[in-house]
Amino acid sequence: MTVEETVIFDCFGKKITLPMQKIILLYSKDAMSMENFPRYGNSYWKTPNFDEMVENGTEFLRHYTAAASTSMAFSAMLTGKNPYEFTDRKFYTEVQPTQFETIFSRLQAEGYDCHILWSPDYMTGAWPYVRCFGDESRTHIHVLEMQQTCAIQRPHDFTLERDDVLLEKTKQLIYDKLNSIPLTPKQFIWMHLPHVLRGRCSYGDDIDVFDEILGFARKKYGDESIYITADHGHMNLHKNIMAYGFHVYNLTCQVPLITPRIDGLKKVEGITSHTDLMDIILEGRIPKHDYVLTDTQYYCQPDRRLAVIGQRYKYIYNKRSRTEELYDLEWDPQERYNLLERDRYDNDKGELKRITELYFYPYRSEAMEALKGLRAKKDVVWRNGTWSEEAYVSARNTVRHIKARIRTKLKKC
Numbered sequence: 008m009t010v011e012e013t014v015i016f017d018c019f020g021k022k023i024t025l026p027m028q029k030i031i032l033l034y035s036k037d038a039m040s041m042e043n044f045p046r047y048g049n050s051y052w053k054t055p056n057f058d059e060m061v062e063n064g065t066e067f068l069r070h071y072t073a074a075a076s077t078s079m080a081f082s083a084m085l086t087g088k089n090p091y092e093f094t095d096r097k098f099y100t101e102v103q104p105t106q107f108e109t110i111f112s113r114l115q116a117e118g119y120d121c122h123i124l125w126s127p128d129y130m131t132g133a134w135p136y137v138r139c140f141g142d143e144s145r146t147h148i149h150v151l152e153m154q155q156t157c158a159i160q161r162p163h164d165f166t167l168e169r170d171d172v173l174l175e176k177t178k179q180l181i182y183d184k185l186n187s188i189p190l191t192p193k194q195f196i197w198m199h200l201p202h203v204l205r206g207r208c209s210y211g212d213d214i215d216v217f218d219e220i221l222g223f224a225r226k227k228y229g230d231e232s233i234y235i236t237a238d239h240g241h242m243n244l245h246k247n248i249m250a251y252g253f254h255v256y257n258l259t260c261q262v263p264l265i266t267p268r269i270d271g272l273k274k275v276e277g278i279t280s281h282t283d284l285m286d287i288i289l290e291g292r293i294p295k296h297d298y299v300l301t302d303t304q305y306y307c308q309p310d311r312r313l314a315v316i317g318q319r320y321k322y323i324y325n326k327r328s329r330t331e332e333l334y335d336l337e338w339d340p341q342e343r344y345n346l347l348e349r350d351r352y353d354n355d356k357g358e359l360k361r362i363t364e365l366y367f368y369p370y371r372s373e374a375m376e377a378l379k380g381l382r383a384k385k386d387v388v389w390r391n392g393t394w395s396e397e398a399y400v401s402a403r404n405t406v407r408h409i410k411a412r413i414r415t416k417l418k419k420c
Contacts (some may be wrong), residue, residue, distance in 0.1 A: 029193050030232040031114070031288060032224055036200040036217055036253055039237035040258050043214045047263075052214045056222040060265050063230050065272050067264035071316060072239040073281045075259045075303045076252045076380035077129075078136035080238035080281060085109045087285040090302045092389045097307040101135040104143065110285055111141030111196070120191045122147045124184060124198040126154035138325045144308060149184055153177050158210060158250065167208035172208025174216065182223055183241045190313040198224075199238070201267035210241055210250075214256060234288055236281075246342075253303055255314035255323055255343050269293060278316060298384060304355040307392035315381045320379035322391070333378055335370060346374050 041047045044054055046061060073083030078099070079090045079121075085108040096102060111121050119412070120139065127150050140146045157167055181198075188196065200217065207213040224233060240259045242248040251259045270292050279287075280299040286292045297317060304311040311326040321342075323332040333346040343367050350359050368374075391397065 013072060016284075022170070029119075030190070030228045031119075031195045032228050032233045033110075033195075033197040033284075033288070034200075034221060034224060034233055034235050035198070036237050037202045038210060038239060038241040039217075039262070040211070040240040040243060041261060041263055042243070042258065043211045044263065049214075052218075054214060054218040056218045056225060057235070057265070060221070060225070060230060060233065060235060063268065065266045065269045065275060067266070067275045067279055070236070070262060070264040071235075071260050071278065071280050071299050071301055072262050073299075073301060073346055075239050075301060077238050078133050079201045079302065079305075081133055081137045082139050084236075084238065084281045084284050084313045085111065085137070087282045089280075089282055089388070090305060091300075091301050091390070093305070096305045097392055097396060098305050098403075099136060099308070102138050104138040104140075107139070108285075109139045109141055110288065111146055113141075113285070113289055114193075114195045115141045115145055117193065119193040119195045120147075121145065122149060122188060122194070122196045124149045124151060124181070124196065126151060126201045128154055128201065129199065130198065147188075149188075151180055151184055153205055155203040155205045155207060157203050157208060169208055169212075172206075174204065178216065178220065179207040182242055185224070185227060208362060211243065231267045233267070234284075235263060236284075237262040249331060253310050253312065255301045255303060255312050255334070257321075257340070260316075278318060298381065300384075300388065305388045307396045309397070309401050311406060313385060313389065315384045317381055320377040320381060322378060322385065324385050331382075333374060333381075335368070335374055338368065338370065344368065346371070347378075 043052065044057060045048055045052055046054070046058060071296070072080050073089050074080040082093065082105070083089060086105060086109050088107055090096070093105070111366075114121055123140070123146060130148070130150060134140075155167070185196075185198075188194075200220070202210055204213045204216050207216065221233075221235070239251055240257075240262050242253050242254060242256065242258050245258050246256060248254055248255075248256075254311065262281075264287075266287060269275075269287070270293070272293075275293055278296050278299050280296070282299075283294045286294055299316050300313040301316065302311070308328050313324050313326075315322045316336075319335060319337050321334045321336055323334075325331070331347050334342045334344070335346065336342075344362070346368065348362050351362055351365075352358070353360050392400070
């Protein structure tokens with residue numbers, strides 16, 4: 008990327024050449040599902056800024072996170088690498104700065120002034136586990152008290168309620184911080200909003216605020232500078248799953264991506280991944296894929312699930328149970344029918360039922376043919392740890408679960 012120039016004339020008619028500002032604002036939100044937006048079927052919220060950005064930019068209709076948890080997703084977003092490519096990362100633990108090229112290192116090499124805006128939780132729950140921020144001494148970190156602790160992060164007995172006064176303070180805190188960052192000719196700002204903004208009380212309860220803050224950013228930086236996405240989605244009780252992190256169903260792994268207009272394209276219908284963000288943001292190039300991957304854990308962890316997502320079919324491998332799932336995303340976008348499931352137990356009648364006799368599906372032969380390619384890709388990227396590595400991680404997880412249950416019981420007493 009090069010810095011363009013703009014020509015102006017002073018009052019004496021003398022020609023003056025000034026550098027034109029090149030601003031990149033990556034505007035993202037944690038655990039934000041596509042179903043939150045009117046654009047994708049929500050009938051409650053109004054999101055005029057988001058909708059205008061979609062109309063003026065390029066909308067990626069099938070964009071997927073590379074991981075269903077924050078630190079793994081961040082690592083993929085910033086490096087263009089899938090989690091399995093971080094071969095030194097066996098399980099969640101603090102890591103050294105990555106040797107991979109990152110969005111931050113690329114832009115720093117080109118003279119960009121790089122900033123991160125996020126809430127305090129990410130300094131403890133993400134930064135030590137990611138370390139994909141280029142020369143960290145040159146990356147400006149702005150920590151803002153803007154997160155409302157709730158849901159899976161808040162094991163308390165009282166129920167949160169909206170607080171409009173606190174919400175206004177939260178918004179003003181964000182606006183003041185953005186205004187305090189001096190504009191430079193080359194600038195990259197990654198603003199990552201939390202699960203829930205302070206003043207609101209549940210996941211998905213602050214979409215109007217997300218849109219309002221986006222409106223502020225549009226006025227300050229312009230639509231040509233802003234890229235909108237999420238690190239991952241949220242199950243929102245679909246399939247009776249509370250949140251995210253251990254599953255790779257579409258609500259968790261398919262996320263919005265809106266960019267300034269690329270190559271005159273209003274929509275991109277092919278599958279893309281967070282591993283493409285470096286190409287999309289820095290090169291204005293949209294990679295093409297036969298499939299993309301979404302992972303949940305590093306290779307030694309016992310509850311790992313890996314999804315291989317093709318143009319039509321999606322394959323999931325579950326490490327703990329050693330089971331497989333296959334979905335036709337055109338025929339069954341809600342992922343109700345696992346094409347590899349033969350029988351299912353009917354709890355109401357207490358009987359085992361043959362699925363193929365209950366559910367009509369006319370493309371089984373095509374699906375089984377697609378399965379071969381998707382399963383082969385999984386086999387290429389899959390690996391397991393040694394016996395001792397796997398045993399250590401399993402024991403560590405067991406201890407953590409026991410401690411969590413004890414804490415929960417003590418709080419109920």
